[in-house]
Amino acid sequence: MAPSQGWTDFLAPGEKLLWQGRPAPGVRLGDFLTARLPFGLVFTAFAVFWIMATSAMTQNTSMGFEFFPLFGIPFVLVGLHQVIGAPLWDAYERTHSWYALSDQAAFIATELFGRRALKRIPLADMNALELEDGVEGTVWFKRETQLHTSTTRTKNGLPRHRTYTSQTRTGFKRIADARQVYGLIARQLSRQSQTAS
Numbered sequence: 001m002a003p004s005q006g007w008t009d010f011l012a013p014g015e016k017l018l019w020q021g022r023p024a025p026g027v028r029l030g031d032f033l034t035a036r037l038p039f040g041l042v043f044t045a046f047a048v049f050w051i052m053a054t055s056a057m058t059q060n061t062s063m064g065f066e067f068f069p070l071f072g073i074p075f076v077l078v079g080l081h082q083v084i085g086a087p088l089w090d091a092y093e094r095t096h097s098w099y100a101l102s103d104q105a106a107f108i109a110t111e112l113f114g115r116r117a118l119k120r121i122p123l124a125d126m127n128a129l130e131l132e133d134g135v136e137g138t139v140w141f142k143r144e145t146q147l148h149t150s151t152t153r154t155k156n157g158l159p160r161h162r163t164y165t166s167q168t169r170t171g172f173k174r175i176a177d178a179r180q181v182y183g184l185i186a187r188q189l190s191r192q193s194q195t196a197s
Contacts, residue, residue, distance in 0.1 A: 007100045010107060010118065018184050019101040023094040024136045024174040040082025047075035090173075099172045101181060103188055106141060106172070121170060123192050128169070129185055137178025140171035141185055 007017055051072035093110065100107040106121045121142055128143035149163050172181060 007102075007107065010100075010120070011102055012104065015105075016103045017100060018103055018188075019099075019177075019181055021099050021172070021175050021177065021181075023097055023099065023172070024176070025095040026091060036082045036086060040079050042079075044076055044079030044083060047072050047079055051076070094173055097173075099175065101172075101184055106185070108170070108172075119170075123185075123188055126185065126189060129182070129189065130171075131178060131182040133178065136174040136176060137182075138171055138173045139175070139178050139182045139185065140169045142170040144168050144170070 007020060011017060051070075054072070093112065096111045098109040100109075104123060106123075106126070108119045108121070110117050110119075126141040128140060130140040132138040132140070145165050145167050147163060147165055149161055152160050152162070154160050172178070175181060
């Protein structure tokens with residue numbers, strides 16, 4: 001969606017546009033220095049070690065085990081994604097994103113690989129307003145927790161259920177006027193809560 005198209009087509013009757021902007025493009029060193037980095041490095045190093053070790057063990061065998069080390073390649077790719085791929089994807093996504101804020105909702109429009117998408121997040125769904133301050137700050141306003149369950153079998157054949165959670169955050173990433181946008185959202189949320197009570 002090009003900025004010249006405007007946001008008025010997406011606003012409900014009586015809804016007012018308060019702010020619109022775009023995230024900063026490009027990749028910074030700080031994008032790589034996150035909590036993903038140690039995990040990704042350890043994961044990648046272990047996978048590479050596993051490939052090398054199994055390759056050495058199966059080098060002199062002729063029973064079809066020479067392909068066994070290749071099973072480690074997907075794990076190397078997962079580790080490299082954590083270290084390099086995720087920051088590069090985030091930068092690509094930001095380069096093709098547009099943001100807007102109205103008195104009723106936040107809008108995130110993207111155009112990725114020729115496919116356009118528009119996400120509307122009503123004020124009522126905003127459950128975690130946070131500001132990461134800086135020259136290019138980030139305003140987070142929604143946090144979702146997903147519950148995942150996996151089932152494995154014990155040695156006795158009994159099912160073992162494991163449950164773990166993961167979180168995703170939604171917001172306006174790397175914007176120049178993060179403080180202003182944070183203030184706008186905070187005021188709208190405050191008005192909404194006063195109206196509801």
